[in-house]
Amino acid sequence: MEQMKVILSDSEIPRQWYNVLADLPTPLKPPLHPATGEPVKPEDLAPIFPMNLIEQEVSTDRWIDIPEPVLEKYLLWRPTPLCRARNFERLLNAPVRIYYKHEGTSPAGSHKPNTAIAQAYYNKVFGTKRISTETGAGQWGSALSMACQMFGLACRVFMVRVSYDQKPYRRIMMHTWGAECIPSPSELTEAGRMVLKQNPDSPGSLGIAISEAIEDVVSDPEARYSLGSVLNHVLLHQTIIGLEAELQMKMIGEYPDVVMGCAGGGSNFGGIALPFVRDKIYGKQVTIVGAEPTSCPTMTRGPFAYDFGDLAKKTPLLAMHTLGHDFVPAPIHAGGLRYHGMAPIISHLVREGLVEARAYNQLETFEAGINWARTEGFIPAPETDHVIAAVVDEARRAKEEGKEKVILFSWSGHGLVDLASYEAYLSGKLQPYELPEEEIERALKAIEGFPKP
Numbered sequence: 001m002e003q004m005k006v007i008l009s010d011s012e013i014p015r016q017w018y019n020v021l022a023d024l025p026t027p028l029k030p031p032l033h034p035a036t037g038e039p040v041k042p043e044d045l046a047p048i049f050p051m052n053l054i055e056q057e058v059s060t061d062r063w064i065d066i067p068e069p070v071l072e073k074y075l076l077w078r079p080t081p082l083c084r085a086r087n088f089e090r091l092l093n094a095p096v097r098i099y100y101k102h103e104g105t106s107p108a109g110s111h112k113p114n115t116a117i118a119q120a121y122y123n124k125v126f127g128t129k130r131i132s133t134e135t136g137a138g139q140w141g142s143a144l145s146m147a148c149q150m151f152g153l154a155c156r157v158f159m160v161r162v163s164y165d166q167k168p169y170r171r172i173m174m175h176t177w178g179a180e181c182i183p184s185p186s187e188l189t190e191a192g193r194m195v196l197k198q199n200p201d202s203p204g205s206l207g208i209a210i211s212e213a214i215e216d217v218v219s220d221p222e223a224r225y226s227l228g229s230v231l232n233h234v235l236l237h238q239t240i241i242g243l244e245a246e247l248q249m250k251m252i253g254e255y256p257d258v259v260m261g262c263a264g265g266g267s268n269f270g271g272i273a274l275p276f277v278r279d280k281i282y283g284k285q286v287t288i289v290g291a292e293p294t295s296c297p298t299m300t301r302g303p304f305a306y307d308f309g310d311l312a313k314k315t316p317l318l319a320m321h322t323l324g325h326d327f328v329p330a331p332i333h334a335g336g337l338r339y340h341g342m343a344p345i346i347s348h349l350v351r352e353g354l355v356e357a358r359a360y361n362q363l364e365t366f367e368a369g370i371n372w373a374r375t376e377g378f379i380p381a382p383e384t385d386h387v388i389a390a391v392v393d394e395a396r397r398a399k400e401e402g403k404e405k406v407i408l409f410s411w412s413g414h415g416l417v418d419l420a421s422y423e424a425y426l427s428g429k430l431q432p433y434e435l436p437e438e439e440i441e442r443a444l445k446a447i448e449g450f451p452k453p
């Protein structure tokens with residue numbers, strides 16, 4: 001019988017996260033204070049984040065110990081299995097061996113609790129009483145709600161209005177885990193009120209919801225803000241995925257030719273990829289690919305520039321691939337991955353040629369996801385469908401080249417709370433949407449006059 005999954009025991013869980021900042025060939029461009037154009041100082045961020053996470057954000061230590069209370073929560077579902085997708089391989093009929101890291105086994109159903117639990121813990125230790133955040137489809141809001149409950153913190157989630165109305169289930173998850181969930185734009189903040197004045201029916205966006213959550217915490221000294229992707233410390237926490245995968249691959253004598261992940265803000269992709277990026281920096285041959293939607297093609301079409309992380313310009317300027325802080329994704333797009341920016345670490349690695357990006361439209365991604373569900377059983381999240389489309393594409397390339405390849409990817413979450421988007425696909429309601437060229441011009445306009453990285 002062939003081995004189909006590799007399971008680590010509790011005692012084999014990695015005890016440290018990996019910090020790629022220690023190994024980058026050239027340093028990251030620093031975040032800038034928008035008023036001065038100078039690099040932000042830790043104290044500038046103190047009203048927004050707890051100091052222990054700010055220190056982690058700028059740390060260049062290669063290995064960072066995972067605190068015991070965080071490990072204890074990780075062990076509720078980690079280490080996650082590394083699975084061989086033998087049935088999907090048969091369907092593809094290409095010379096590939098496909099391994100996936102099953103992050104859909106977490107209580108919230110995605111990789112997001114890996115950082116939610118760490119962030120809740122560091123906030124608790126720091127003395128934060130309440131955390132405020134934003135969420136799109138609700139994966140991040142639900143993961144953070146659970147984590148806050150575990151560490152006795154209050155949690156307020158600003159949820160993008162269109163998802164709040166159309167996707168009630170993750171809101172109910174948030175309530176079940178004891179959090180407060182507010183549709184954004186809301187009347188609670190100046191940023192929300194401004195948007196509502198211009199458009200009372202605004203569907204909202206992640207950029208608006210981030211502005212609201214930040215405004216909410218700076219006026220409350222006991223509250224801090226939390227971001228579920230993009231930032232260095234978030235990618236750091238997610239490296240548990242790649243570190244476990246590295247051990248599991250070693251146990252069966254495999255090493256990947258290609259490592260893949262879907263990328264919204266870049267934390268899931270960074271999580272699987274960064275330990276292998278390290279190998280690549282030190283000379284190993286490995287192709288590392290991030291998959292994004294053609295409707296939100298941040299890495300493949302967005303300029304690398306300094307831009308804000310939110311609509312109301314409350315964040316520092318980050319050097320990243322961006323579609324402009326005023327980007328509002330097309331509502332016809334069913335999947336997630338709709339943030340306008342990409343993690344500075346991932347953007348930097350793309351520029352360094354250590355990582356490459358490919359974009360897929362939503363018809364390709366749902367087709368891939370449905371083929372996955374019909375062979376491997378598990379129904380993937382619409383975001384995860386993007387990396388599955390990239391795997392299909394990679395298998396086709398391997399077949400054309402007549403080359404055997406080992407593919408490793410992060411199966412970032414299950415789609416059981418996103419079935420409405422499958423229904424939209426199955427009933428022929430989705431279009432292969434590509435971002436129009438005018439939108440790239442709008443993005444360039446949004447960053448006009450900003451400092452250049």
Ligand SMILES: *Cc1c(COP(=O)(O)O)cnc(C)c1O
Nearest residue numbers: 139264265266267268383412413
């Ligand atoms: C949030 C989410 C993503 C995107 O994660 P990023 O870290 O923002 O790139 C991918 N897959 C699933 C299932 C998610 O919930």
